[in-house]
Amino acid sequence: MKFSVPKRVRFHHCDPAGIVFYPQFFYLLHEVQEDFLEHIGFPEHQLIASGVGVPIVDLKTEFLGMCRNGDALTMTLELTRIGGSSIGMQYEIHGEAGDTRLKAHGVIVYSEVPNGKPMRIPDALREALLPYLKTPPGAQPHDQKTATP
Amino acid sequence: MKFSVPKRVRFHHCDPAGIVFYPQFFYLLHEVQEDFLEHIGFPEHQLIASGVGVPIVDLKTEFLGMCRNGDALTMTLELTRIGGSSIGMQYEIHGEAGDTRLKAHGVIVYSEVPNGKPMRIPDALREALLPYLKTPPGAQPHDQKTATP
């Protein structure tokens, strides 16, 4: 299942060429991460207040189309992997015509703050993440689940 | 040859965990790009004023070590490719002990503003870029040059 959220390109995202300055896309991706964690019942600000962080360790981004001030974007998130501590995050940004503007894949690590030591993702969070895990081609959706269907 | 520039982690780069919030690294990388283009005699603000932009189309980043408020960083840039319109940029961020904090590889495209149409990199700029092109292992440095030594 994909998590999807609309975002508007704001004036402050844009550069002198009138398009989104690329580091600003990562603020938007992080907003999607926050929206997602809140949606599944684990608001990031509560995780942080409890001494947990989710720093990013790897990020690959393809910039496929320019985004301009005022553009109405749809941003999606799907998980590519739920490991012991790490989570693979696949983001896409689409324009109003459905065209793909950006694809990004990040890996975040559930960690202790401030030392950054990886911690095992708690079972309750893992359960909440599972519905968003991308099903590999050919697999049955429930293969991702731990239990019988 | 590597282009190298010192940068200080500023308060505004840091997040509630006291470390650089990852999108802020890309502001620093872009500052290095600006410093580099100015150093080789092609200030980015002059390129832009002349109707040229250098949007990024691809970016891969490994976040290898946390950077904290006040850290003195050394940032380096080397070119991995100088194509017809595109330039491969290899960045590294090192801490005071020489430890690697971040590696990134970006591809930018010399383009018309605002339509984003790729343009051929002018010869004068190409010449100025060449000394920073990474020599492949086993190659002679002058293999990168167009002419005889």
Next chain:
Amino acid sequence: MKFSVPKRVRFHHCDPAGIVFYPQFFYLLHEVQEDFLEHIGFPEHQLIASGVGVPIVDLKTEFLGMCRNGDALTMTLELTRIGGSSIGMQYEIHGEAGDTRLKAHGVIVYSEVPNGKPMRIPDALREALLPYLKTPPGAQPHDQKTATP
């Protein structure tokens, strides 16, 4: 009449002390300005696309209470003056308990881009702004209107 919009404090607004870093408040105020202009039918991105800007010339801010990651804020905007070219903007930020966190007053100028020359606010925009003009104590609301009641 006050224009009111909810905003959430995001991770990226916060500094190493876990509170909103003060320049980030101005991004939020500018978002409110964008939301307001869109609400009254004059989206800022369309104004800009038509060669108009609304640069700020004066800003006074009182920071009255700390805002933390995840805080649900209510932001309000009221106009203190609609001049020939300039508009007085009174912002307030309130926490969930109704406590005031910030008060700001800005003056923006309806201007030509890129030369920055002030232009007369068009009548249609003026009409749309009028309902948000703060009534001076003792005045009748329709005193603000240009015509008969």
Next chain:
Amino acid sequence: MKFSVPKRVRFHHCDPAGIVFYPQFFYLLHEVQEDFLEHIGFPEHQLIASGVGVPIVDLKTEFLGMCRNGDALTMTLELTRIGGSSIGMQYEIHGEAGDTRLKAHGVIVYSEVPNGKPMRIPDALREALLPYLKTPPGAQPHDQKTATP
């Protein structure tokens, strides 16, 4: 005595009109504050690491001239008041021709982190601040000092 530091307008400071987006000025002012505190021997990141913050409580800004990508700016800081806990900071930004682009006055408070409780400015810091205290018209510079000349 004025503290003075050069700053360059960076691409990331600029908006679709090609001028500095006004919240970005406050990042620059905060950089000046950091540069100043480091210059007088009290680096802000060390203050913060020791449990002290300097949140801003009041800020007044006049935006007097546009700043464009690549502009070489001179930023100055002078203190208007050194109170028990609070410090008045007078900033100015000048262009290459000496023209004034921005004037700002902020009040920061030496405070405990994270509760924000004001603390008395330590004597050593007070001594280091004193040379930058603006002399009122007609006063002798040494009037600001605590001791006899």
